[in-house]
Amino acid sequence: MAKVVERPQEKTALRIANQPVSRVDGVENVTGATKFGADFSLPGMLWGAILRSPHAHARIRNIDYSKALAAPGVVTVATAADFDDDVVEPTSRPHNVFAGDFALFLGEAVAAVAAVTQEDAEAALDLIEVDYEPLPHVIDPLESMDPGAPVIRHGDGGAIDRTEMSFHSSVASSAEDLDESGNVSSQVQFSRGDLEAGFAEADVIKEGTFKAAMVHQAYLEPHAALAHYMPSGEMRLWVTSQGQFYVRDTVARLLKLPTHKVIVQGTAIGGGFGGKMTLLAPIPAILSKKARRPVKVVWSRSEELTAANPAPQSIIDVKIGAKQDGTLTALQGRVIMDTGAYPGSPMSTATMLLGSCYVFPNMELEGMEVLTNKVSVGAYRAPGAPNSAHAVENVMNWVAQELGMDPVDFRLKNAIKEGDRWPNGQPLPDVGATEVLGAIKDHPVWGTPLAQGANGNPRGRGMAIGCWSGGAGGSAATIKLEADGTFRVLVGTINLTGSTTSIAQVAAEELRIPLEFVSVSQGDTNEAPYGPVAGGSQVTYTMSLSTAKAAHAVLGQMKAVAAQRLGVTADDVEFGDGKMWANGDPDRYITYRRISNEAMGSENGPIIGTGHGKPERGNPGFAGTIADVEVDTETGLVTILNLVGVQDAGFAINPLSVKGQIQGGTIQGVGYALLEEIVYDDEGRVRNPGLLDYRLPTAADVPNVDAVIVEKHNPYGWKGTRIVGEPSIVPPGAAITSAISDALGIPLHDMPMTPERIVMALRAARTNGEPTA
Amino acid sequence: MDYPLQLTVNGVGVKRIIEPQVRLLDLLREDLGLTGAKEGCGTGDCGACTVLIDGSPQHSCLTLAVEAEGAAVTTVEGLASDEKLNAVQSAFVAAGATQCGICTPGFVVMASAYLRDNPTPTDHELRMGIAGNLCRCTGYETIVTALHSVIDGKVELIDVAPEPQELAPEPEGEL
Numbered sequence: 001m002a003k004v005v006e007r008p009q010e011k012t013a014l015r016i017a018n019q020p021v022s023r024v025d026g027v028e029n030v031t032g033a034t035k036f037g038a039d040f041s042l043p044g045m046l047w048g049a050i051l052r053s054p055h056a057h058a059r060i061r062n063i064d065y066s067k068a069l070a071a072p073g074v075v076t077v078a079t080a081a082d083f084d085d086d087v088v089e090p091t092s093r094p095h096n097v098f099a100g101d102f103a104l105f106l107g108e109a110v111a112a113v114a115a116v117t118q119e120d121a122e123a124a125l126d127l128i129e130v131d132y133e134p135l136p137h138v139i140d141p142l143e144s145m146d147p148g149a150p151v152i153r154h155g156d157g158g159a160i161d162r163t164e165m166s167f168h169s170s171v172a173s174s175a176e177d178l179d180e181s182g183n184v185s186s187q188v189q190f191s192r193g194d195l196e197a198g199f200a201e202a203d204v205i206k207e208g209t210f211k212a213a214m215v216h217q218a219y220l221e222p223h224a225a226l227a228h229y230m231p232s233g234e235m236r237l238w239v240t241s242q243g244q245f246y247v248r249d250t251v252a253r254l255l256k257l258p259t260h261k262v263i264v265q266g267t268a269i270g271g272g273f274g275g276k277m278t279l280l281a282p283i284p285a286i287l288s289k290k291a292r293r294p295v296k297v298v299w300s301r302s303e304e305l306t307a308a309n310p311a312p313q314s315i316i317d318v319k320i321g322a323k324q325d326g327t328l329t330a331l332q333g334r335v336i337m338d339t340g341a342y343p344g345s346p347m348s349t350a351t352m353l354l355g356s357c358y359v360f361p362n363m364e365l366e367g368m369e370v371l372t373n374k375v376s377v378g379a380y381r382a383p384g385a386p387n388s389a390h391a392v393e394n395v396m397n398w399v400a401q402e403l404g405m406d407p408v409d410f411r412l413k414n415a416i417k418e419g420d421r422w423p424n425g426q427p428l429p430d431v432g433a434t435e436v437l438g439a440i441k442d443h444p445v446w447g448t449p450l451a452q453g454a455n456g457n458p459r460g461r462g463m464a465i466g467c468w469s470g471g472a473g474g475s476a477a478t479i480k481l482e483a484d485g486t487f488r489v490l491v492g493t494i495n496l497t498g499s500t501t502s503i504a505q506v507a508a509e510e511l512r513i514p515l516e517f518v519s520v521s522q523g524d525t526n527e528a529p530y531g532p533v534a535g536g537s538q539v540t541y542t543m544s545l546s547t548a549k550a551a552h553a554v555l556g557q558m559k560a561v562a563a564q565r566l567g568v569t570a571d572d573v574e575f576g577d578g579k580m581w582a583n584g585d586p587d588r589y590i591t592y593r594r595i596s597n598e599a600m601g602s603e604n605g606p607i608i609g610t611g612h613g614k615p616e617r618g619n620p621g622f623a624g625t626i627a628d629v630e631v632d633t634e635t636g637l638v639t640i641l642n643l644v645g646v647q648d649a650g651f652a653i654n655p656l657s658v659k660g661q662i663q664g665g666t667i668q669g670v671g672y673a674l675l676e677e678i679v680y681d682d683e684g685r686v687r688n689p690g691l692l693d694y695r696l697p698t699a700a701d702v703p704n705v706d707a708v709i710v711e712k713h714n715p716y717g718w719k720g721t722r723i724v725g726e727p728s729i730v731p732p733g734a735a736i737t738s739a740i741s742d743a744l745g746i747p748l749h750d751m752p753m754t755p756e757r758i759v760m761a762l763r764a765a766r767t768n769g770e771p772t773a
Numbered sequence: 774m775d776y777p778l779q780l781t782v783n784g785v786g787v788k789r790i791i792e793p794q795v796r797l798l799d800l801l802r803e804d805l806g807l808t809g810a811k812e813g814c815g816t817g818d819c820g821a822c823t824v825l826i827d828g829s830p831q832h833s834c835l836t837l838a839v840e841a842e843g844a845a846v847t848t849v850e851g852l853a854s855d856e857k858l859n860a861v862q863s864a865f866v867a868a869g870a871t872q873c874g875i876c877t878p879g880f881v882v883m884a885s886a887y888l889r890d891n892p893t894p895t896d897h898e899l900r901m902g903i904a905g906n907l908c909r910c911t912g913y914e915t916i917v918t919a920l921h922s923v924i925d926g927k928v929e930l931i932d933v934a935p936e937p938q939e940l941a942p943e944p945e946g947e948l
Binding site: 020022023025026027028029030031032033034035036038039041217218219220221222268269270271272273298300301485496497498513514516517565566577578579587588589590591592593594656657659660663664665666667668690691692696697698699700701702704705 | 802803807808809810811812813814815816818819821848849850852853858862865866867868869871872873874875876877878881897899900901903904905906907908909910911912913914915916917931933935938940941942943944948
């Protein structure tokens with residue numbers, strides 16, 4: 001059930017918006033007709049394969065690929081030498097396509113081959129002779145911070161590229177880039193009030209150090225891209241990416257092509273979650289430019305798990321003080337985030353989010369981003385936020401327990417509200433933290449004490465909340481009235497999670513016609529108006545505003561035509577269900593079909609309207625989780641009994657889709673909490689580069705999620721819409737680990753809480769009373 | 774050494790001379806242009822490449838094409854009739870069981886075969902039955918809901934290419 005908290009009165013009744021609508025592309029999806037990245041091919045196409053560094057850290061003295069070039073089927077080979085120095089940025093993974101003088105992680109791309117078949121391309125990789133000088137490496141982030149640790153960066157300078165992180169969060173935070181004499185690449189600090197005084201007035205103080213593992217977005221479609229460099233000098237690409245304009249700009253820059261000569265068609269995307277931006281496209285692009293033939297590259301799952309851009313490992317200290325009445329007095333936090341071999345992790349966001357849900361009068365927060373010889377990290381659905389929430393929310397629950405307060409009441413007393421400030425000093429707009437907590441408090445699961453199981457295994461309950469700032473990028477949409485009175489909406493955003501359906505609903509709502517009379521096309525970068533990266537939960541947030549504006553532009557033109565025919569002024573024209581009429585005289589109408597035809601003969605010409613703009617500001621989205629678990633103390637296996645996901649969506653344009661987001665994000669949170677971890681050995685090699693050992697939740701592992709939509713009006717969104725995609729993944733890890741702690745009666749500090757870690761923690765608690773996990 | 778191969782795919786006869794290492798998935802996708810079956814892992818862990826071989830759901834990424842000699846192969850493209858989606862496909866659309874859609878072909882093939890053989894599973898049996906197919910977007914709930922609606926016989930079959938409708942008739946007479 002959607003729980004409406006606050007909404008202004010609408011002038012006209014809603015027709016399509018706020019209705020659960022099944023996907024407009026549903027039939028294509030279930031018949032195999034939807035074309036994803038790897039599904040595109042061209043006549044004469046070559047296949048590309050990538051040679052990767054076998055060393056975690058090495059100087060590359062020389063690359064000789066003459067033997068590979070002479071191998072059967074091979075057409076061309078590309079290396080770092082194919083990119084000019086002035087476009088390469090050694091500190092930016094997307095702008096350092098191949099390792100240059102140094103390979104900084106095992107699996108870093110060193111060269112690529114294009115050949116007639118994939119087999120030919122892969123066979124030729126073995127013939128490329130790379131003269132490596134292995135260098136000392138460091139894998140563990142804490143060891144990397146030691147003064148004696150091998151230095152990872154080689155004085156290559158360059159500013160830290162935070163472009164991709166900026167897509168996900170519209171909130172500024174001023175991290176400071178550091179020099180490269182050490183492996184701490186950037187740091188950030190936030191402070192408020194007097195920390196010592198804050199802890200001095202606290203009656204209860206709790207603290208802990210929390211580790212979260214490196215995890216992978218694990219979209220089920222591996223990276224794929226097809227590039228075709230044309231004799232005209234045009235570069236055409238078909239790419240599975242969250243942002244086709246970002247791919248275009250990156251390829252244009254790296255290959256020194258004019259932007260208008262690079263045409264990117266974003267294909268249907270088989271999941272991204274922040275991890276699919278522009279890592280792969282430049283490789284088939286340079287191969288195609290050299291070969292003058294189309295080139296396709298598709299990554300294997302093992303390449304995905306070793307050489308993409310997973311979410312960072314972190315070590316977070318949190319200390320919280322509160323008075324006996326539950327008033328928070330102080331927060332101290334320190335984030336150490338492992339960014340892998342390239343800077344640009346969500347460290348500063350994770351640090352700031354420590355103080356994002358509650359009012360702490362006194363705080364000191366510190367964050368450090370640490371380089372290691374591992375794959376560089378990227379964005380994963382609310383980047384850094386699950387790590388932050390895991391630490392803060394567990395400590396909040398410990399404080400509540402010590403105070404003898406209900407954890408929801410404790411949070412409600414301190415929840416952040418409009419006008420309160422985040423650690424970066426930014427005052428908040430009207431946020432839904434209190435309403436999300438209220439929905440948790442009202443939920444039947446929260447109101448029902450947890451019954452003990454028949455088998456005697458301990459059970460526990462945990463809850464947590466979390467938030468995400470979200471993006472608020474500029475966007476545009478174009479709407480055309482077709483000759484038969486139907487409409488086409490043209491957009492440049494990627495249909496990552498059903499946004500196309502929501503955009504169709506917005507257009508149908510504004511144009512006052514049933515959904516089936518609107519089609520939405522995702523045009524390529526040459527055809528479509530600009531659309532931002534599908535990240536930061538921003539597509540529906542910003543595109544709903546642009547689509548509504550485009551609809552109003554179209555309606556304005558239509559009304560002018562209708563007004564002339566009806567003999568009234570445009571202001572007196574009413575409309576709906578495919579016709580326009582003079583106010584008060586609905587029987588004498590002109591159809592949209594006829595308006596379209598008459599417009600052609602009028603000064604207006606064809607009816608076409610574009611809407612563009614940018615939300616006035618972002619507005620953070622809050623979510624909460626209740627988790628009930630049972631733990632088998634013999635095997636360490638956790639069974640989730642109940643899972644409730646609450647989220648403030650502002651105004652749910654499509655409740656079916658919003659619930660799907662809450663369910664999906666919550667279950668990804670189960671992965672964080674219980675299962676997922678990329679494991680490295682001492683040599684920097686990923687030990688589990690497959691989906692058998694990098695274990696995702698299956699249908700048999702998880703319960704249903706009771707998804708509860710809260711709707712607290714957001715004045716900056718279309719009809720009150722807020723960001724939706726990301727917040728749901730933030731609290732589940734904290735809630736589930738907290739529930740396990742509750743069941744076992746010992747504090748736990750790590751994600752994922754695998755059976756092995758649970759058994760170890762129980763053993764440690766039994767032998768010395770000191771929990772270690 | 775090349776092998777002669779003969780099989781049917783979605784009811785159509787296929788005759789080829791192929792190299793022995795060619796996977797069934799490659800034959801379907803690269804040779805026959807049936808890109809519905811997806812390669813999510815290539816190691817049989819995700820189920821996105823699932824097709825029916827003589828009615829039995831199999832990973833086409835782990836099956837050599839020559840193993841399908843003489844077999845009747847059905848891919849996701851062959852599940853619907855010309856007019857209607859099958860019950861599992863229809864239920865997926867209605868329940869919102871596809872988000873990104875990459876796992877959907879494997880899921881609907883697997884679930885169609887599973888429910889054919891197990892028409893009245895418990896929720897636990899159903900979840901175990903589809904546990905070999907991974908989905909990263911939905912958290913499985915809408916998929917399970919869709920399949921329960923098939924089990925309960927509550928699915929209205931969806932038209933493949935619905936007839937266009939007219940919104941507003943032209944008014945009679947001149948304006």
